[in-house]
Amino acid sequence: MDIETLRRDTPGTANRLHLNNAGAGLLSRSTLRTMTSHLELEAAIGGYEAADQERERIDAVHEHIARLVGGRADEIALFDNATHAWNAAFYSLEFNPGDRILTGRSEYGSNVLAYLQTARRTGAEIVVVPDDASGQLDTTALADLIDDRCKLVGVTHVPTSGGLVNPVAEIGRVTRAAGVPFLLDATQSVGQFPVDVAEVGCDMLTATGRKFLRGPRGTGFLWVRPEMLGDLEPYVAETASATWDGGRGFTWHDGARRFETWEVGYAGALGLGAAVQQALDLGIDEIGRRAFALGARLRDGLDAVPGVSTHDLGTRRCAIVTCKVDGMAAADTAAALAAQGINVTVTNPVQSQFDTENRGVHPLVRLSPHYYNTEAEIDRAVEVIAGLAPGARAIRRRDVRS
Structure with missing residues (x-):
């Protein structure tokens, strides 16, 4: 890895000592050029026309992300941030009184608020799995807590508040054996180190573009295991996610794109694709x-x-x-x-x-x-x-x- 060349391609390194990549990584010049060139194209020929002209490159963003996490392009949905991606997955699940949501002590704050809201609305119960002696989620305790009331295991891979890396592959083995859905918040891990959905064994994964991937703000994505789609009911139906049947009904689109919306910031999406491609190339x-x-x-x-x-x-x-x-x-x-x-x-x-x-x-x-x-x-x-x-x-x- 040629660090000096990478730094020359990263304008921010000339101005600051940037140790806030868990907040937002520094854009590379190549990512910046990708974004600004699309904005210039929109200004020159029109937004719809620019999207039509760049459709192949836009669609390739799903391919790049799929390669990054070990999935397929039809398993990826693009979002304007990781929280909306996570909400799209979580709120597509049905909870009833007595159902249990198992999570860890390192769970991200917005996810916790969603659990609390759902518990208030539905009567579901939140169970915090204890840590082991090292401070990571105790997978033995997790296995002991899973029963027929457990409807979801939601875990943050790397917390926003420290260097902990939770043992997600072991968590995945536990959830697969129990047949319980596993939602992984990989916001701080994707782009920082390898994350492969097959190795982890999760059913849904969410991440952002702006942190260790070095993509633009206002970008994120959701990966969904195809076998999981039948258990999910997207909480938003619109023209990008569903097809009207001509009467009073509709059908969901195939794959994870049933979670997407029609309007997309294409400059940001292309910037995300460029950042992901750079990570893959490196x-x-x-x-x-x-x-x-x-x-x-x-x-x-x-x-x-x-x-x-x-x-x-x-x-x-x-x-x-x-x-x-x-x-x-x-x-x-x-x-x-x-x-x-x-x-x-x-x-x-x-x-x-x-x-x-x-x-x-x-x-x-x-x-x-x-x-x-x-x-x-x-x-x-x-x-x-x-x-x-x-x-x-x-x-x-x-x-x-x-």
Whole structure:
């Protein structure tokens, strides 16, 4: 992987030390050109006409995403974000009083709110599967909790609030053996390291374009196992998802496109396709190895700083690193890093409700490198955070007094 060439193709690396890829990755010039050229085409000949002219490239986006996750093009539906993709899958399931939804402590906040709403509406029950000693979802406990009342296992692969990588392949083996649908939120994993739906064994998977895939904001997708379609009733019917029968009825379109809507931001969709193709060309295995290595370097460096603690769980940890500087609010730490040109963000308890109930560590500073970051950038971030630690602050106070 030629890092210098990749950085030249990434304009943002010239301006900032970007460690917020779990929020939004930096666009490459090639992705940017793909998007702007389509917008220019729309301006030149009209939006409908541009879509007709570029139909082959637009349809190929489904192919690219399918290759990325190990599925088929007809199993992919495009969305304007991952939350809408996840909602399309979740709200297509039917829940009744006494039904159970099993999830983990690391579940994403918007998913939790959807569970709570559904429990309120239907009388279904939310069951939080406990973690094992490492902090990842306990698959033995999951298997013990599954019974004939369980209608869904919904799990976040990598939480928004840390480097944990849940054991999703083992979760998939448990759900397949029990015949229970498995909805995987892969928002923070797809694009960061390999995710193959056949290996995972999930029935539905959702992801975004804007994070580790380095695609544009306002893009996302849903993958659905074909055998699952008969158990799902899309909660929106419109001209892109269904065909009118000429009377008072309709039929759903074949495959996952029954979840799509007619209106699509084609510049964004093409940008997503370009970003996915770039990841495929680079090799998602190689991307994963480098991302994990940079994350480990950052985590080890922070762990070596007195007065700084990291808070990532699990036996396998990815390129998301969370930390806290003793005696300093996470927002103040993030602001101090921003003043040094380093992009990070802060975890939000509202986005990690069950984790907050269990640990109470949030908010934390979240740093998330990606493959185009350099080792020197990682070391620079550690150096700046070390300068914020209590010992360094005490030295500065003594220097001021003297």
